[in-house]
Amino acid sequence: MVSKASRSGNGQQTGLSARFFQKLTSGVPGVLFVYWVSSERDSHRCPFISEHVQSLFGIEPSDLSDNADPIFAMIHPEDVDAVMESIRASADTLKTWSYRARLMLKHGGYEWFEVNAEPERQPDGSTLWFGQFHNIQHYKDLEQSLRESEAEFSFQAGFQRLIARLSTEFINLGFGTIDQCIDELLRSIGLFFKVDRAYLYCFTEDYSVMTNTHEWCRDGVPALIDTQQQVSIENFHWWQEQIEGMVSGSRVVFIEDVDRLPREAAPERALLQEQGVSSMFCVPIRVRGRVTGFFGVDSLRRRTWRLDQADLLIIVSGLLSGALERNRLEEELLNQSIRDPLTGLHNRRYLMPRLDEMLGRSNRRGERFALAIFDIDHFKKINDSIGHLGGDYILQRFADILVSQTRSMDVVARFGGEEFIVVFSAVEHGDVRQLVQRILEAVHEESFIFDDEEIPVTVSAGVAGIEEFVDRPATPDALIAGADYRLYLAKQAGRDCLVDVSGTLRI
Template identity: 80%
Template sequence: MANRSNNGQQAVMSARFFQKLASGVPGVLFTYWLSADRQSHRYPFVSNQVQTLFGADPSVLNENADSVFSMIHPDDAGAVVDSIQESARTLKPWRYRARLKLKTGNYEWFEAHSEPERQPDGSTIWYGQFHNIQHYKELEQSLRDSEAEFSFQAGFQKLIARLSTEFINLGFGTIDQCIDELLTSIGEFFEVDRAYLYGFSEDYSVMINTHEWCREGVPALIDTQQEVPIEDFHWWHEQIDGMVAGNRVVFIEDVDRLPHEAATERALLQEQGVSSLFCVPIRVRGKVTGFFGVDSLRRRTWREDQADLLIIVSGLLSGALERHRLEEELLNQSIRDPLTGLHNRRYLMPRLDEMLGRSNRRGEKFALAMFDIDHFKRINDSIGHLGGDYILQRFADILLRQTRSMDVVSRFGGEEFIVVFSAVEQGDVPQLVLRILEAVHDERFVFDEQAIAVTVSAGVAGIDEFADSPATPDALISLADHRLYLAKQAGRGCLVDASGTLRI
């Protein structure tokens, strides 16, 4: 009787001893028992920390472990059970990480370590502990986030450097290809669905989609976004004003939540499938000339610095467009006559070489007409050089009106002009030239209230006339110039070609 009492006291003291010992451990110490048939389980011993952390009564867990398993995060629960079953089968140590629900209602990460031991009846007992590793998981996530952010920033800088190099090495005529490459690269990098560039008319009344990239499977909008009147969209017009006056970025986080006054814009964007978008102004020479934008067709979380990153892209675009415009102006100054705006000899001669090459390879026909304003020195002497400039400009206007965009119209020097008629038969050219002579005849030239009589002579040479001799730009021009001289000799105000003299 005394021995039984002593044994009971020792058991109580032993349980108290282990609880006191376990109370000094940050985590939860436990023994976990699983029946041989895997149908019942309990914690023969579990430290009081389980109540402090999770609000679970150790005495209840002594009988049934279900309440602990109910605290496991739903996404982790299945894998935890599987790992215990595997440890019971193989008797390998059980180590696992899972999220457990605290008394506060929040889930935090815990890590368990235990050693299994098979019992004579086929059941299994694990001796171990589990402790909170939330801090380490947060640090781990922070490191991953930092690494991902570093990788993102490095990738963005590398992308901008590559695109900058392409724009720096930009040659004449390749700006469109470079813009297309930029939109493709930016669209794929930010994983958006569309990236595009719009231009504004001078008075900001119209916007035009000039370039567009779309993710595979996303319908293009560029064909429907030409000459779009901004006045029809009042809310959007206010956003444009903000771009122009304040250099502001337009960010629509959720198209469905646009204000009531943007009902028209909301309907259009919903029709286009847009969920959210960014638009960033493009400036050339200090003036907003358009905007660069990206669309997302799905709800997404944008980076907090998304606007800043897109501003860097728009700055790259702005610089490239400004440089290209300057280069175009310089190029135009070098190949255009400053008085009439027509192309000059520097532009004409390479074009003639190109046309001769196509004629040799493909048999393309063309003809050259040289025009000279009759008695131009007499006109200069009578009304002065400003009057002479006026006549030259008016004749240049006539040439542009009477020719096609595919023809090359140039001022060759002084009062001489050359028109190269593309894709024409030799027999059709006289009528084209006579039409120009007739237009000059019908035009009323008045300078300082003084009417001036103006006529023009012309000489024509066709590529067909060089079947037996090599054709060169100089040979064509020389033949046309000789026939122009013959037209002057024939009384002026006429043309001379291979067939002879023709008058209007």
């Protein structure tokens, strides 16, 4: 500790020493100092501090000779406790005091400084530190820049790996797994970009209705998909303009702040606020050159988006577009292989696996179903009289009747030539007879006109139900054989009738 006497001493000598040290330190970068703390640690001061403290912080060196509070008042509030703890640790251990903290400069604003000082215990128990502190903001800026560069490199590398993984999954996806792959993409993108929802919507042909087909939500975030089915956008005029921008210019829709949507978007703002959305991106999805929907992400909180966020989401939408286009092509190819090209009905390739599935459900759960074979009466004569084009017309019109008179849960197939099969799901025997009768009546009521000539057409039918197979195994072939035999009986009975387990029913 520097005693009071030694501090006062010969006034002239002390003055010369102060001027000497100030001149000596004026050429040294940073602030040189001697810092003293009492043994009780209830007072502190700077017996010496270089004049840089005035140019940096606006504090006169003499203001610190009796109390160091002014310089400590410059420390950033978040750093004060840690600085004081570092001083106590150095005083206790007499190890170098080395620390970094932010100090407020003379003209405002904080910058980083680093202190390095050696402690020395005084006879009275007080502690002196001899050292300096200097501005390290340049190094902090460089460090931050390097961290940001490293973080950006890590982000870009992570995004590339993510896209590569998802691309591989889409390339290798098996037919019928497109939904699982889309769900995984939404989950992966949602977690990577730290959003709250990621989703896919599709449009109707005229862009008047949209449907949420896939959705991922962060844990604790309510799902919206059930409320977003067949949503009419008739009253959302601002959103209609955004869709037009997607369709005509592949424009990305970015809503930075839902609360600041324009006045004309009041219905859209109300809906999004009700859904808890704060900001969102929507990117168009194109399949075969046409915008069929959009991929989007929601944030339920205010956030700062990347400047290239739209570009990154466009890459994701391109991946989705390619996968959906490939899936649509595969579906078309599959439909061509399982549908009859003349009537558009399913064919045998589709029918037989469906029968196996229905038999399996019947065995496990007791589900009832029945199979009916329909045959156009005297079809060869019709072909001979009006030609094959006329015969094709009759086949197509009868196929239309079958579709119109059956339910979506039923399977309707062209079995071959002029024979058609309908598998009626979840029906009792009496109901099947009524359904088949209705089809035969519809044929009676239909006018078959080809080349301005009305062609008389009747149909015969044979029916077999799963409940009949109690003493022998039920198989697709056995069911078809049973119905085919009854079709033969219907032909023998004069045609234009149906035969089932109860006998013949003529229309």
